[in-house]
Amino acid sequence: MSQFAVIKTGGKQYIVRPDQKLKIEKLDAEEGVKVWFDEVLLVADGEKIEIGNPLIKGAKVEAEITKQGRGRKIIVFKYHAKTRYRKKKGHRQYFTEVKIVKIPS
Numbered sequence: 001m002s003q004f005a006v007i008k009t010g011g012k013q014y015i016v017r018p019d020q021k022l023k024i025e026k027l028d029a030e031e032g033v034k035v036w037f038d039e040v041l042l043v044a045d046g047e048k049i050e051i052g053n054p055l056i057k058g059a060k061v062e063a064e065i066t067k068q069g070r071g072r073k074i075i076v077f078k079y080h081a082k083t084r085y086r087k088k089k090g091h092r093q094y095f096t097e098v099k100i101v102k103i104p105s
Contacts, residue, residue: 003046005103007061008039016061016100026094029065035098036060045105059104067097
């Protein structure tokens, strides 16, 4: 079993490992900037597991922003039968791609 952590960002929880690339909700920062996720719920390193209650105090996962972008277009189509009601709308969600650099042990 290798080293991993569970972090919380953008209202979601992610299992992360070192050198992993991950798409998360948009962060307001430039590409190439290092960011730290301080909402760490769990850290595991082999047999050693540390679980927060709900967070681990002082633990920070270091990551580097590799890309800012928008996801694929999702079509939202509303339709009411027999009333000539049709609405078509597209949506592209913003995302930030990060590379996990270091997990505390």
